[in-house]
Amino acid sequence: MPQMPLYTVNPDRNEPWNALPELPIHQELYRSLPVYEQLGKAKEALALLAGRSVAIPNPGVLINSITLQEAKDSSAIENIFTTDDELYQAFSDARTELEASGSAKEVLRYRQALWQGYNYLNQQKKFDLNYFIKLYQEIKEAGDGIRPPFARTYIRMGGSGPNAGKPIYTPPRGEGVVESKLDNLIQFLNDPDISPAEPLLKLAIAHYQFEVIHPFRDGNGRVGRIMNIHLLTHSGLLELPILYLSRYIIQNKEDYYETLAGVSQRGDWESWFMFMLKAVESTARLTYQKVNDIIETKESLLDVIRKKTSVRRPEQLTEAIFSQPYVKVNHLVDNGIYAENTARNYLNELSEIGVLEKRQIKGKHYYVNMELEQILSY
Ligand SMILES: Nc1ncnc2c1ncn2[C@@H]1O[C@H](COP(=O)(O)OP(=O)(O)OP(=O)(O)O)[C@@H](O)[C@H]1O
Ligand SMILES: [Mg+2]
Incomplete structure (x- = not known):
């Protein structure tokens, strides 16, 4: 004896499927x-x-x-x-x-x-x-x-x-x-x-x-x-x-x-x-x-920043450079982390020691977190 199908399929792909079965399914x-x-x-x-x-x-x-x-x-x-x-x-x-x-x-x-x-x-x-x-x-x-x-x-x-x-x-x-x-x-x-x-x-x-x-x-x-x-x-x-x-x-x-x-x-x-x-x-x-990589990379960069720079509030700066790969001076200023000059000096310092890469694109300056960019790309 043929069994009742558990799901009634669409009879015609060219016609609106108004008989689409409602949920739940069997x-x-x-x-x-x-x-x-x-x-x-x-x-x-x-x-x-x-x-x-x-x-x-x-x-x-x-x-x-x-x-x-x-x-x-x-x-x-x-x-x-x-x-x-x-x-x-x-x-x-x-x-x-x-x-x-x-x-x-x-x-x-x-x-x-x-x-x-x-x-x-x-x-x-x-x-x-x-x-x-x-x-x-x-x-x-x-x-x-x-x-x-x-x-x-x-x-x-x-x-x-x-x-x-x-x-x-x-x-x-x-x-x-x-x-x-x-x-x-x-x-x-x-x-x-x-x-x-x-x-x-x-x-x-x-x-x-x-x-x-x-x-x-x-x-x-x-x-x-x-x-x-x-x-x-x-x-x-x-x-x-x-x-x-x-x-x-x-x-x-x-x-x-x-x-x-x-x-x-x-x-x-x-x-x-x-x-x-x-x-x-x-x-x-x-x-x-990815989560592991981000956390580990963040911790190791924080360590580098602490050891090689005189940055104040290194934790906050590290958080900021890990919330997006392209960092700008005004992100740090707008978040109330540093005054503008300090922010710029710190970002430049990080690019000098190779933590960030400074890029100028269409007249704008970005400080790129290459390691984060790389993790996000795989
Ligand atoms: N045979 C199918 N039956 C029902 N849904 C389908 C079928 N084939 C594809 N889809 C769904 O339709 C979506 C495309 O519809 P639509 O263009 O409205 O969405 P979109 O967000 O603009 O496109 P996309 O998903 O390509 O980004 C597909 O992503 C898929 O989820
Ligand atoms: Mg579409």
């Missing part, structure tokens, strides 16, 4: 040995990272540099390329992204959205429609919200092959359709009694669901990736927002698209769970290494 869909084994590995790697990161004296510094990298990676998926140099300069010049231009601006907006959403959730204590709309508006610098009911939105094949431009998937549409599906997702995110209880499985399910609902005219990939990290911090798996999957996703972009589509087309949840759980494991391990 528990059998994540009850498989490979998924549970991979879940175990991901949780272990994440616990290691969580343990390491609570021991950091000034987590703001670390979060600052790591989110800058995530913003760049996630935006690169959408082909918003920016070199590290351009980005760090733009970030260094404008603490708010407003003065940056072009691709650096998009990246800095992503970063801004990461923080806004994080703060919003900390206040609000739950996900809501406004959370998603705010992220979208910040990322896209837009004033609108959910796409209009009859806007013809498709996900199309990229590239220049024979199938380029053909729809891969058509998201649901119609009066109130997207809103009610988002409502269902939001309930799933907020209610701890809705299975699965495992936050990492919840993350994979929610990310898929958000992408297939595809509520905005653009920026859905980025909003969905920001939601991932906020789900981790919100569920208590990670205290600080420092686990970013975008780099792994870009490096495995084909698999990301393929496993996402596999759920809609074949109900292949297992491959999707495996992809996302491997992403978490691998990223948690890499981030752990």
Whole structure:
């Protein structure tokens, strides 16, 4: 006797998938040995990272540099390329992204959205429609919200092959359709009694669901990736927002698209769970290494500064040169660490002993923390 399928797939990629099943999904869909084994590995790697990161004296510094990298990676998926140099300069010049231009601006907006959403959730204590709309508006610098009911939105094949431009998937549409599906997702995110209880499985399910609902005219990939990290911090798996999957996703972009589509087309949840759980494991391990490298390098530079210079308040200066790779005199002045002349003298002194590298770009002086730049680039 044929069995009832556990998941009703999308019958036609060219038509809006209004019958997209609501959450939760059937528990059998994540009850498989490979998924549970991979879940175990991901949780272990994440616990290691969580343990390491609570021991950091000034987590703001670390979060600052790591989110800058995530913003760049996630935006690169959408082909918003920016070199590290351009980005760090733009970030260094404008603490708010407003003065940056072009691709650096998009990246800095992503970063801004990461923080806004994080703060919003900390206040609000739950996900809501406004959370998603705010992220979208910040990322896209837009004033609108959910796409209009009859806007013809498709996900199309990229590239220049024979199938380029053909729809891969058509998201649901119609009066109130997207809103009610988002409502269902939001309930799933907020209610701890809705299975699965495992936050990492919840993350994979929610990310898929958000992408297939595809509520905005653009920026859905980025909003969905920001939601991932906020789900981790919100569920208590990670205290600080420092686990970013975008780099792994870009490096495995084909698999990301393929496993996402596999759920809609074949109900292949297992491959999707495996992809996302491997992403978490691998990223948690890499981030752990990065956190260690940043902390160790910071300590050894502090030591050098203490021994080789007469800098006052060396701890604060060290913190400042580790919150971003391109340091400027006015950062130290604006943070109230030193008066302008002192700040300039100290930065020059650090560049003379090789701790920083002085660079002049378009008439502006930067003091580059090369070691931090290098750690952030791997
Ligand atoms: N078959 C699919 N079904 C559902 N969602 C998909 C599918 N293929 C890709 N996606 C999602 O759609 C996103 C692209 O949508 P959109 O252009 O709105 O987002 P973006 O943030 O501008 O782009 P990007 O993710 O490329 O940076 C992809 O990142 C992915 O998350
Ligand atoms: Mg896009």
